[in-house]
Amino acid sequence: MWIIKRYFTYFKIFILIVFFVSVYGVSLNAQYKINTVVIDAGHGGKDPGAIGKKAYEKDITLKIALKLGNYIKKNLKGVKVIYTRKTDVFVELFKRAEIANKNNAQVFISIHVNSNEKSSYTGTSTYVMGVDKSDENLEVAQLENSVILKEKSYKKNYKGFDPNSPESYITLSLLQNAHLEQSLQLAKIVQDQFRTRAGRKDRGVRQAGLVVLWNATMPAILVETGFISNPTEEKYLMTDYGQSIIASAIFRAFREYKNQIEKNSKYVPVSSQKTNTNKQNTSINKASYTKTETGIIFRVQIRSSANRIPSGSSEFKGLKNVKEINYKGIYKYYYGATDSFSEILKIQEVVRKKIPDAFVVSFKNGKRIPLDQALKEIGRR
Template identity: 50%
Template sequence: MLFAFWVQHLPIHNAVQTPANGAGKSIKAEELAHDPVKLTTIVIDPGHGGHDPGCLGAHSREKHLALAIGKYFAEALKKNYPDLKVIMTRDKDVFIPLEERAQIATKNKADLFVSIHCNYIPKRSSVSGTETYVLGLHATEENLEVAKRENSAILYEDNYMETYGYDPNSPEAHIIFSMYQNAFLEQSIRFAEKVQKHASLEASRRDRGVKQAGFLVLRHATMPSVLVEAGYLSNAAEENYLRSKKGQVEMANALLVAFSEYKNEVEGIAEGNA
C-alpha cells in the first residue's frame, strides 16, 4: 500500500500525456497534487442518466438506481462531515459526458472520485454481489465486457472520437490505459478494498472483489478514483434489493463507512509523514 500521496515522489517536470483532444495535451504533476493532510472534497458520480439508461433490469434502469444510491451517500456524508465538500456530477436524470464527469472532479480539486453503477450479465441470472473497479488493464474477458458496457456511454456523445482521440474498445486503448493505471492506483485500491469490505459488513453483499479495467471515466480522473458496481440487475433478487430504499440506504452506508475508514487512514498517514 502507498503510505504517502504519489505526487510527493513524482519529479515535478514529469507529465502524463493524454491523447484526448489531440496529441501533446498534458497534465503536469503539480496539477495533480492535492493537500496530503486532509480530504476536503469528494465527487460522487451516479452513472449514466438522461437518454443513456445504462443497464436495463426487468423493472428498473441503472441510471435511476445509481442516482438514488448516490443521493443517499451524499446526504450521509454531509450529515457526518459538515466541513467536507460533497459534489455530485448529476443530481437529476440528465446525461453528462464521461469526460465532463472527471473534469468536474479535477476542477474542484477533489481528493476522491466515486462512480456508482449497476451491473448486468445476460443469461446468467444467478450471478450476484458487489465489485469495485480501479483503472487498469482488462485482466479477464469478464472485466473487459463490463468496461465495454460502461464505456459505451460515449456513443451517446457527439463527436466522441474527436473528444477522446480513440475508440475505447480498440487495441490502441489497451496501450493508453496501461499508461494511466499507476497514477493513483494504490490509493484507489485502498479505498476499493474498503468499499468491498463494508458492502459485505454493512449491506450483506457478496464480495466479488476489487478488479481492474479500462473505464474511461476513471482514466480522466486526476485523483484516487473507483467505479462501484453495486449489484446485478440481471438477478431478480438483486434488482429488487437495489430498487428498495433499504438496499439503497445500506449501499450508501457501506460507502460512508468505507470513506470514513479511508479518510482516517490517509490523514493519519499524512500526519505521520509530516
Template identity: 40%
Template structure:
C-alpha cells in the same frame, strides 16, 4: 495528439502537485476535503434495464444511492464538501464528468453503477469495485465495454479519439499518469468491498482493475462501484428496495469514513495531520526517472526500453515500475528526464528514493537543501 496533450499536461501539473500536496496525506490544508459522487448514466442513457420487471433502470438506482450517500456524508461529516456530476435525470458526458472533477480540484471521485450479465437474466450476482488498471478477464472486459459504450451515443465523439483501451501504449501512458493515486484508490476500493460484505451482508466479487474512461482521466484517487447485478432477479429486487439502497449507502459511507481515517483526516474540521518529524540530512537520497509501469515483469534490458541503459525496477502491488538512471544530483536527473522524453517517454517524471525506498519528491528536495 489529444492523448499526448493530456499526458504532457499531467507531467506539468504533477510537479505542482508534488510541491503543494503530499499524496500520503501528511500535508496540512486549509480548504475542505472534496468528494465528487458520480451517479452513472442518466438522461438518454439508462444504463442496464435489468430484467425488465421494474420501471427503474441502472441510472435511477445509481442516482438514488448517490444522493443518499452525499446527504449522509454532509449530515455526519459536515466539513467534507460533496459535489455531484448530476443530481437529477440528465446525462453529463463522460468527458464532462472528468473535466468537472479536475476543475473542482476534487480529492476523491466515486462513480456508482449497477452491473449486468449479457441477456435479460443471469446467474452472476454480487458487488465489484474497480480501480484503473489492465485485465484479460473476459467478464471484466465486458463490464468496461458496456460502461464505456455510451461514448457512441454522445454528440461529440472526437474528444475520445485517443482513448483506446486496446492499445498497450495508450493504457501504459494512462497508468503512469495515474500512478500517484493508485494505492489510495485500491485502499478505498478494499474498504468498500469489505463493507458490502460486513454491513450489507452482500456477496463481494472483489476489487478489480479495468480501463474505464472516468477513472482514466480523473486525476485523484478514483473508484467505480458496481452495486450488484440487475440481471439477477433477487439482487435486482434488493437494489430496488428501500432497505437495499439504505444498506448499500451505509456501506459506502462507512468505507469513506474509514478511508478518511486512513488519511489521518480529522473529520470534524478536516485538517490533515501534519508530519512534524524532522530527519537529519542523508546522503542516501537517489533520484531516478520513472518511464513505465506494467502489470507484466520485463527484463531491464535496453531492447525493452527503446535502447535506454541503466534501467531498474521495483514492484508495488500488482504493478512493476521501471526507472531510468540513478543519481544523487537532482539537476542531473532533469537531464536524464529529457533523454527519456527524446526516446518517446513523454510522460516520464522524476521520483526519489531514500535507503532504497521510494519517498515523496518534495521530502527528498527538502532533505538535500538542508
C-alpha cells in the same frame, strides 16, 4: 504561604504547556485533509445504463449517489460533496472526471449497477483504472464505456478511443494510473464493507480500462453495486432499504479511508514533503521550471509506498538523487526531472533496466497532471 506560591508556579508552567500543545496541535491539524469528494451517479438522461426487468441503472445510481452524499454531509462536517448530476440528465463521461479535477477533489466515486447475460450473476465489485486481466473485467469496461458512442464528438474527446476495439484497451492500459495504490486502498475498504457489514456478495476489487476514471487526477473508484440482470438483486436495489444499505456501506468506507489517509499524513514533518535530494538535482529541477513556459515537468516514478523509504535504500536499485514527495499520505519516489518528453523517455528506458515498472509522470507548476494533458500542453499531441 510558600506552598501556595509554589503551586501557583506549577500552575503557570501547566498553562504554558497547554498553550504550546494547543499551538502545536493546530500545526498538526494543518496537515493533509480530504475535504472534497465528487460523487458520480452513473449514466442519466438519454443513457439509461443497464436495463433490468423493471428498473434502469441510471435511476438506481442516482438514488444511491444522493443518499451517499447526504450521509457524508450529515456525518462528516467540513467535507464538500459535489455531484456530477443530481437529476436525470446526460453527462458526458469525460466531463465527470473534469468536474472532480476542476474542484480539486481528493476522491472520485462513480456509482453503477452491473449486468450480465447470465441472470445468476450476483454481488458487488469495485473497479479501479488499471490493466485489465480477465474477460469479465473487459466486458464490464466495454459495457460502461459504450455510452460514449452516444456522445456527439466522442472521437475528439477521447482521442480516438473506440469502446469496442481491443486495440483501444491496449493503448489505455499503457497509461499508468498515478493513484493506483490509493484507489486500491479505497476499493478494498468498500468491498470489505459490502461483505462484512452490508451482507452483500463480494466479487472483489478489480482493474479495468474505464473511461470515466481515465482522466481523474485523484484516487478514483467505480462501484458496481449489484446486478440488475438478477431479479433478486434488481428488486433489492430498487428499494429504499437496499439503496440505503449500499450507500451507507460506501459512506463508512469513505470515512475509514479518509481517517487512514489523514492519520498517515498527520505526523509527516512539512520539510519531508519537499525534496530530500542533493543540490545537483534541485538545480536540475529549478532550471526546468524556469526554462519551461508551460510549467510542465516530467519525471519517472519508481516507487510509491505507505511507509517512507530511506534514501540509499536497495529498493532504489542504486539510483541516486531520488526525489521524495509525500502526496496525499503516500510516499512517491521519482527519478529525473526535465521539461522534454523525449528526454524523459530516454531516462525511463535506463531506469526500466533496473526497475521494470517505472513510468513517466507529469507535473504542472509542481502539481501532478495526467500525462495526456501535459503532452497536449507542450504540443506533442
